[in-house]
Amino acid sequence: MRKVEDALKIVMSEAKALSFERIAITEADGRVLAEEITSPIFHPPSDNSAMDGFSVRWEDVEDASKDKPVTLNVVENIPAGKLSDVSLKSGEATSIMTGASIPSGADTVIRVEDTNRSRGETIQIYSGGKKGQDIRLRGENIKKGDKIYDAGTVIGPAEVGMFALMGKPMVSVYRKPNVAILVTGDEIRDLDEEVDENKITNSNGYTLAAQVKEAGGIPHLLGIARDTKEALKVKLTQAFEADVVLTSGGVSMGYHDYVKEVLQELGVEIKFWRVDMRPGHPLAFGMLGEKPVFGLPGNPVSTMVSFEQFARPRIRVMGGHKLAYRPVVSAVLTEGMTNKKGRKHFVRGQIRFEEGKYLASSTGTQGSGVLLSMSKANCLIILPDEGGEFPAGTNVKVQLLGRQEMGQAEPGY
Amino acid sequence: MRKVEDALKIVMSEAKALSFERIAITEADGRVLAEEITSPIFHPPSDNSAMDGFSVRWEDVEDASKDKPVTLNVVENIPAGKLSDVSLKSGEATSIMTGASIPSGADTVIRVEDTNRSRGETIQIYSGGKKGQDIRLRGENIKKGDKIYDAGTVIGPAEVGMFALMGKPMVSVYRKPNVAILVTGDEIRDLDEEVDENKITNSNGYTLAAQVKEAGGIPHLLGIARDTKEALKVKLTQAFEADVVLTSGGVSMGYHDYVKEVLQELGVEIKFWRVDMRPGHPLAFGMLGEKPVFGLPGNPVSTMVSFEQFARPRIRVMGGHKLAYRPVVSAVLTEGMTNKKGRKHFVRGQIRFEEGKYLASSTGTQGSGVLLSMSKANCLIILPDEGGEFPAGTNVKVQLLGRQEMGQAEPGY
Numbered sequence: 051m052r053k054v055e056d057a058l059k060i061v062m063s064e065a066k067a068l069s070f071e072r073i074a075i076t077e078a079d080g081r082v083l084a085e086e087i088t089s090p091i092f093h094p095p096s097d098n099s100a101m102d103g104f105s106v107r108w109e110d111v112e113d114a115s116k117d118k119p120v121t122l123n124v125v126e127n128i129p130a131g132k133l134s135d136v137s138l139k140s141g142e143a144t145s146i147m148t149g150a151s152i153p154s155g156a157d158t159v160i161r162v163e164d165t166n167r168s169r170g171e172t173i174q175i176y177s178g179g180k181k182g183q184d185i186r187l188r189g190e191n192i193k194k195g196d197k198i199y200d201a202g203t204v205i206g207p208a209e210v211g212m213f214a215l216m217g218k219p220m221v222s223v224y225r226k227p228n229v230a231i232l233v234t235g236d237e238i239r240d241l242d243e244e245v246d247e248n249k250i251t252n253s254n255g256y257t258l259a260a261q262v263k264e265a266g267g268i269p270h271l272l273g274i275a276r277d278t279k280e281a282l283k284v285k286l287t288q289a290f291e292a293d294v295v296l297t298s299g300g301v302s303m304g305y306h307d308y309v310k311e312v313l314q315e316l317g318v319e320i321k322f323w324r325v326d327m328r329p330g331h332p333l334a335f336g337m338l339g340e341k342p343v344f345g346l347p348g349n350p351v352s353t354m355v356s357f358e359q360f361a362r363p364r365i366r367v368m369g370g371h372k373l374a375y376r377p378v379v380s381a382v383l384t385e386g387m388t389n390k391k392g393r394k395h396f397v398r399g400q401i402r403f404e405e406g407k408y409l410a411s412s413t414g415t416q417g418s419g420v421l422l423s424m425s426k427a428n429c430l431i432i433l434p435d436e437g438g439e440f441p442a443g444t445n446v447k448v449q450l451l452g453r454q455e456m457g458q459a460e461p462g463y
Numbered sequence: 464m465r466k467v468e469d470a471l472k473i474v475m476s477e478a479k480a481l482s483f484e485r486i487a488i489t490e491a492d493g494r495v496l497a498e499e500i501t502s503p504i505f506h507p508p509s510d511n512s513a514m515d516g517f518s519v520r521w522e523d524v525e526d527a528s529k530d531k532p533v534t535l536n537v538v539e540n541i542p543a544g545k546l547s548d549v550s551l552k553s554g555e556a557t558s559i560m561t562g563a564s565i566p567s568g569a570d571t572v573i574r575v576e577d578t579n580r581s582r583g584e585t586i587q588i589y590s591g592g593k594k595g596q597d598i599r600l601r602g603e604n605i606k607k608g609d610k611i612y613d614a615g616t617v618i619g620p621a622e623v624g625m626f627a628l629m630g631k632p633m634v635s636v637y638r639k640p641n642v643a644i645l646v647t648g649d650e651i652r653d654l655d656e657e658v659d660e661n662k663i664t665n666s667n668g669y670t671l672a673a674q675v676k677e678a679g680g681i682p683h684l685l686g687i688a689r690d691t692k693e694a695l696k697v698k699l700t701q702a703f704e705a706d707v708v709l710t711s712g713g714v715s716m717g718y719h720d721y722v723k724e725v726l727q728e729l730g731v732e733i734k735f736w737r738v739d740m741r742p743g744h745p746l747a748f749g750m751l752g753e754k755p756v757f758g759l760p761g762n763p764v765s766t767m768v769s770f771e772q773f774a775r776p777r778i779r780v781m782g783g784h785k786l787a788y789r790p791v792v793s794a795v796l797t798e799g800m801t802n803k804k805g806r807k808h809f810v811r812g813q814i815r816f817e818e819g820k821y822l823a824s825s826t827g828t829q830g831s832g833v834l835l836s837m838s839k840a841n842c843l844i845i846l847p848d849e850g851g852e853f854p855a856g857t858n859v860k861v862q863l864l865g866r867q868e869m870g871q872a873e874p875g876y
Binding site for chain 1 (some may be wrong): 617654664776
């Protein structure tokens with residue numbers, strides 16, 4: 051029997067990221083960078099105009115004003131993206147677009163608003179402004195060789211854009227862990243099997259597959275293994291081709307709960323097989339070489355909660371995530387709760403942020419078979435192992451499940 | 464010139480969800496349910512045992528104790544998933560697994576711990592417990608016909624599990640909006656074009672594609688349209704096959720900024736083309752029939768911020784989301800900021816939750832070309848149109864960008 055904290059330490063003790071793969075940046079959002087990125091470019095690539103206007107030599111225009119405009123000859127029109135081969139002499143200007151390179155000789159940009167170009171070949175300047183104004187300098191934002199990202203960076207839209215800006219069509223990311231999912235039990239049918247009113251349809255395989263995806267893994271559903279040692283051995287041998295193995299059910303003390311025994315016969319070193327928690331008390335964890343194997347309990351909510359506490363962080367680390375754990379915040383209970391001494395209780399709850407604090411309440415019935423209550427939960431309220439009474443108003447730790455900040459119905463300006 | 468609030472009202476005024484499609488539940492996580500789900504089943508499907516133990520008639524065992532055990536004949540062993548055809552008579556018991564149906568005649572389950580089965584055919588009961596204990600009643604959790612989910616529910620792991628439990632391999636979800644992305648400009652090269660030191664590589668197409676995916680849409684990259692009316696017309700005509708059209712660049716007042724003009728020539732009704740915001744001031748929005756068309760500005764940060772404020776909520780509603788807008792929270796500035804009167808300023812910032820309040824700071828340089836600063840931001844600090852000084856300690860509104868609660872490096876128990 052293990053405390054949750056100790057069990058988690060065992061699960062995470064040898065966790066490390068898998069190898070990497072190179073993928074197109076169009077597929078990279080949501081993935082974890084597996085290489086350090088240094089910039090191969092200067093950005094901007096050359097001194098360029100920050101405005102639509104005219105490039106000039108400042109000494110020509112420093113005294114210009116609305117009353118005493120300075121007239122310059124326009125020797126070229128430089129569109130964005132074109133490099134000018136003009137070398138600007140005194141008395142000359144070029145028209146220039148935002149983003150276009152500043153021609154040699156020019157040192158200042160005058161905005162269109164401060165000019166008048168009534169006749170084509172010349173331009174009147176109404177204000178000289180400051181020397182160097184409205185020019186973005188080469189390498190002002192990024193210099194060649196600058197370190198831009200560390201390995202472990204989670205890639206979002208801005209990072210994808212930065213890769214493109216640096217001319218990188220491909221990046222290295224950590225490989226997603228392949229996770230085999232095996233459901234056990236004679237009392238359940240799968241979706242593609244004959245309907246039997248007395249059987250419960252397999253939900254754990256599907257729940258776990260969605261949880262694996264959310265954690266950044268690739269789920270592989272292996273279906274249901276019936277409660278015989280032979281059936282289990284065949285399916286588990288197949289499951290061992292994955293990076294992580296999850297089973298659900300068959301780890302209690304019933305006559306047909308063979309999972310732990312069969313895992314051992316197949317060479318899995320069982321590290322623990324019970325955890326002081328509710329729901330999810332029976333939980334086997336072992337290693338086959340470097341492959342973690344989780345024998346999760348069979349009750350739908352127990353399966354989900356055990357996955358959250360143990361399998362998810364391990365899968366996250368294998369996928370390269372540095373922030374492997376769900377955020378835990380302090381919240382105020384809006385209703386009283388109790389916990390029996392000896393087990394950490396993860397209460398399905400709802401959390402909201404109101405007037406500067408988090409408030410947490412239960413979603414109601416906490417039976418480990420009541421999957422629907424997991425639908426309503428956006429957090430797990432953690433009642434400590436020491437047990438006791440936790441009246442309304444008590445501060446408790448609450449684990450956020452990533453569902454509470456999805457959005458709001460009206461804009462919040 | 465429009466205020467952000469008014470422009471957003473125009474963008475959202477005709478927004479509605481697209482049609483639906485039926486997909487496998489294994490692909491449904493993250494999608495939005497487009498049908499009401501009522502349960503076709505009772506759950507549990509029959510009265511069944513909550514424990515491994517023995518089903519008995521309570522009248523036989525109510526007086527049983529450790530000192531005066533009651534001995535019963537075990538007439539059957541009922542594994543989980545098997546329906547018993549036994550009718551229990553007085554003096555009889557069946558062994559029963561968790562989840563197995565209670566045989567007729569039995570009304571109570573005695574846990575293994577309260578029994579002794581030293582000899583195979585009989586069982587000694589040490590405690591009668593309460594009548595009806597450890598039996599889960601048919602339909603206790605869900606009754607046939609119960610409404611389980613409304614249309615608009617965002618599907619997560621628990622919902623996928625519930626669909627399976629109800630025997631549903633497929634569900635109806637809102638179709639993802641197809642979003643065409645067209646970048647304009649002669650000053651940029653695409654990743655697959657010849658390297659030119661003076662050109663900047665297209666980042667907006669890739670940034671927008673990742674943003675579209677995050678918003679629940681399907682991005683379609685149409686590459687770069689050069690700054691001629693003909694090139695724009697050809698690409699835009701292609702773009703109109705999508706549900707939403709995004710362009711970036713070409714909406715300023717430069718000589719080559721044809722986007723608004725060409726959109727109008729192609730029949731797009733332009734609703735507005737400037738918004739009082741920073742970054743992102745030039746922004747054209749129009750409709751071609753029911754198809755929204757966004758002419759986003761070309762500076763990388765302006766593109767992203769304008770997408771966030773206008774295109775994202777519209778795409779979210781088209782994808783069936785009810786919570787279309789980013790969450791906005793109140794936060795305390797940790798540094799002073801200023802805003803010129805007349806434009807709402809979205810300052811790239813970092814937000815953290817500390818000792819009961821949100822604290823927000825700037826990510827530094829706010830130039831609209833500095834995409835890297837968008838990488839560091841997990842929020843946009845909103846400085847109001849009225850402008851003014853906002854010293855450290857001021858309460859401001861902050862829009863969360865969905866990056867701030869991804870996880871933590873250590874478990875928080």
